Amino acid sequence: MIKEKAKIAVFISGRGTNLKALILRSNKKTCNYKIAYVISNKRNAAGLKIAKKNQIITKVISQSFLKKIEQKKLAKILINKNIKFICLAGFMKILSPYFLNFFKNRIINIHPSLLPKYKGLNTHKRAIEAKEKFSGCTIHYVSKKLDSGKIIAKKKVKIFKKDTLKKLEKRVLKEENKLYPLVLEKLVRS
Ligand code: GRF
Numbered sequence: 001m002i003k004e005k006a007k008i009a010v011f012i013s014g015r016g017t018n019l020k021a022l023i024l025r026s027n028k029k030t031c032n033y034k035i036a037y038v039i040s041n042k043r044n045a046a047g048l049k050i051a052k053k054n055q056i057i058t059k060v061i062s063q064s065f066l067k068k069i070e071q072k073k074l075a076k077i078l079i080n081k082n083i084k085f086i087c088l089a090g091f092m093k094i095l096s097p098y099f100l101n102f103f104k105n106r107i108i109n110i111h112p113s114l115l116p117k118y119k120g121l122n123t124h125k126r127a128i129e130a131k132e133k134f135s136g137c138t139i140h141y142v143s144k145k146l147d148s149g150k151i152i153a154k155k156k157v158k159i160f161k162k163d164t165l166k167k168l169e170k171r172v173l174k175e176e177n178k179l180y181p182l183v184l185e186k187l188v189r190s
Helices: 017-026 046-053 068-080 097-103 123-129 165-189
Strands: 006-012 033-040 057-060 083-088 107-111 134-141 151-158
Touching (some): 006 017, 017 046, 017 165, 068 083, 083 165
C-alpha cells in the first residue's frame, strides 16, 4: 500500500533556500513528505515566489498575528489541513507559547550555529570573532526560549584561518540545505 505523504507547513521571512531544498526533496517519488503550505510574515519574501512556482498554497501573516485570536485561526487552518510538522526556515518572528501549544513537539527550526553556542543573530560573525575552529548548523525543536529547544541534528563546518563571513555563510548554508530535508524525512518516518 502506498502511504500518503505527510503534510508540512514551512514558515519563512526571506530568500527561502531551505524552503527550496525541502521542496526539491519532496518532489522525489520516494520522499515521505510534501510541502502543503508556506507562511511568510513578509509580503515580499523571495521564498513566496519559490512556493508559488511549485503550486504551493501561501499565506502572508501581518502584525495582527500578535493577537491570540489570529494565532488560533492559523493553528486551526493548519490542523484542518492535517499538517504533521511545521518547519521554520529563516522565519524571523518568535512564535508565542500559545501558538506552540497547538503543535507540541511538531515545530522545528534550522539555526546557523552549533547550538547551544551562538543563539540569536550574527552567528557566523560571532564564531569567527571568537576564533572558533568550527561553525555549522543545528536543527532543533522550537520551544518557548529562543534557539533552546531539544537538538535533533547538527552539521559541523570548518572555519578556515582566512575565512570571510560571506564564504563561511555560503558553506554553512549549503550544509543547511542538505541537512534539513534529510532530517525532516527521518522525523516523518519515526
Ligand atoms: C538560514 O541561515 C537559517 O539557518 C536561518 O535563516 C537563514 C534562512 O535562509 N534561520 P533561507 O531563507 O532558507 O535561504
